[in-house]
Amino acid sequence: MGRSVPAARDPELAAVWAAVAAVTDPEVPVLTIEDLGVLRSVDRVDGRIVVTITPTYSGCPAMQYIADRVEDALSGTGSVGEVRTVLSPAWTTDWMSEEGRRKLTDYGIAAPVTVRTRIACPRCSSRRTRPISEFGSTACKALYRCEDCLEPFDYFKELL
Amino acid sequence: MNANPFAANPLFSYLLRLADDNLVHAQQLGALVSWMPELEEDIAVANLCLDHLGQARNLLAYAAEVEGAGRDEDALAMLRDERQFLNAVLVEQPNGDFGQTIARQFLLDAYQVPLYEALVASGDAQLAAIADKAAKEARYHLRYSTQWVVRLGDGTEESHRRMQAGIDALWRYSADLFAADDVEDALAGIAADVAPLRTRFDATVQAVLAEATLALPADPYQRLGGRVGNHTELLGHILPEMQSLYRAHIGAQW
Ligand SMILES: [Zn+2]
Numbered sequence: 273m274g275r276s277v278p279a280a281r282d283p284e285l286a287a288v289w290a291a292v293a294a295v296t297d298p299e300v301p302v303l304t305i306e307d308l309g310v311l312r313s314v315d316r317v318d319g320r321i322v323v324t325i326t327p328t329y330s331g332c333p334a335m336q337y338i339a340d341r342v343e344d345a346l347s348g349t350g351s352v353g354e355v356r357t358v359l360s361p362a363w364t365t366d367w368m369s370e371e372g373r374r375k376l377t378d379y380g381i382a383a384p385v386t387v388r389t390r391i392a393c394p395r396c397s398s399r400r401t402r403p404i405s406e407f408g409s410t411a412c413k414a415l416y417r418c419e420d421c422l423e424p425f426d427y428f429k430e431l432l
Numbered sequence: 433m434n435a436n437p438f439a440a441n442p443l444f445s446y447l448l449r450l451a452d453d454n455l456v457h458a459q460q461l462g463a464l465v466s467w468m469p470e471l472e473e474d475i476a477v478a479n480l481c482l483d484h485l486g487q488a489r490n491l492l493a494y495a496a497e498v499e500g501a502g503r504d505e506d507a508l509a510m511l512r513d514e515r516q517f518l519n520a521v522l523v524e525q526p527n528g529d530f531g532q533t534i535a536r537q538f539l540l541d542a543y544q545v546p547l548y549e550a551l552v553a554s555g556d557a558q559l560a561a562i563a564d565k566a567a568k569e570a571r572y573h574l575r576y577s578t579q580w581v582v583r584l585g586d587g588t589e590e591s592h593r594r595m596q597a598g599i600d601a602l603w604r605y606s607a608d609l610f611a612a613d614d615v616e617d618a619l620a621g622i623a624a625d626v627a628p629l630r631t632r633f634d635a636t637v638q639a640v641l642a643e644a645t646l647a648l649p650a651d652p653y654q655r656l657g658g659r660v661g662n663h664t665e666l667l668g669h670i671l672p673e674m675q676s677l678y679r680a681h682i683g684a685q686w
Binding site: 327329330331332333358359360361362363364404405406407408409411415429431432 | 472473475476478479480481482483484485486487489490557558560561562564565566567568569572575576579
């Protein structure tokens with residue numbers, strides 16, 4: 273499902289989008305909420321700006337922090353509005369942008385795949401890797417190890 | 433026959449049933465953090481705990497809205513007493529050893545996957561939204577717990593014995609997950625129909641136990657009552673630990 277990037281013909285919406293889209297995930301700081309697909313829309317409702325975001329996991333502890341930073345970014349633009357958190361449609365790793373996937377790999381975290389076969393090592397690109405744990409240091413990651421460079425690495429686990 | 437007090441506000445009661453399964457289970461998992469046999473499992477249990485707590489919060493926040501009595505999610509979690517908790521008795525059973533912890537997680541997952549998948553089609557839009565999110569997480573949980581049931585069951589003699597003991601200890605609390613009454617009856621098109629849930633649960637349990645070379649206990653006894661607040665004594669030990677800090681400092685923020 274695509275995000276609704278506001279049309280350039282509404283400069284205020286475009287300015288708010290640009291400002292809030294730059295908010296980063298505190299747990300994976302190379303990713304913005306736009307890269308993640310957490311930022312869903314910026315609209316005008318009854319003359320007020322409404323920024324809509326959606327959580328990654330039900331219990332994601334970063335969500336309150338992200339919502340607060342989005343509030344800050346919104347008020348920094350001078351526009352009057354609010355931030356809404358919606359649960360539906362539910363976030364999926366399919367919403368992660370290509371840009372986000374590239375940044376993630378460069379950062380040393382394997383990007384989510386649709387069908388989990390052999391995950392490529394983000395360091396040496398080897399596919400001789402194996403899962404160590406279905407869960408990792410944060411809710412969104414699993415732990416893998418590369419059999420070639422022998423390094424452990426995080427995999428941003430698919431949520432479909 | 434007394435009227436079921438929980439049928440007075442059926443959607444509120446139904447949301448509490450779903451929320452309390454997650455809340456009590458999360459509290460139990462939280463107590464395991466730093467005590468798991470390996471670091472990887474310690475991380476896993478903390479992540480499972482967070483997912484279940486997040487689901488509980490979404491459900492309780494909506495329950496508070498439906499009730500419309502000025503209580504928020506914290507008040508519902510921290511200021512209700514044992515008889516007002518509507519979780520199935522399964523989730524209040526002790527963590528036990530790793531086999532028992534995994535058995536409880538597996539039985540809950542095998543129930544929650546079809547539950548949430550059914551609720552995605554609920555006539556209540558907010559419940560459907562919460563379920564849509566939770567279903568993705570529950571499928572991941574079931575994959576994790578299934579792997580452990582199979583690995584332990586079809587493992588060494590000792591791991592098989594412990595995994596079987598976990599299933600034996602907890603099976604008698606599993607039917608309570610499916611105990612439905614006039615609360616569900618009043619929510620046609622909103623609540624999940626329990627009969628198909630039970631069918632899918634049985635199919636999952638049967639397939640996984642067969643692969644794990646495990647068996648269901650022969651004893652047909654099932655302890656029911658959690659859905660109407662009639663709990664085993666264990667919940668009375670879990671709640672004070674969960675609630676005492678909040679109750680000592682009402683309204684505190686940090
Ligand atoms: Zn490598």
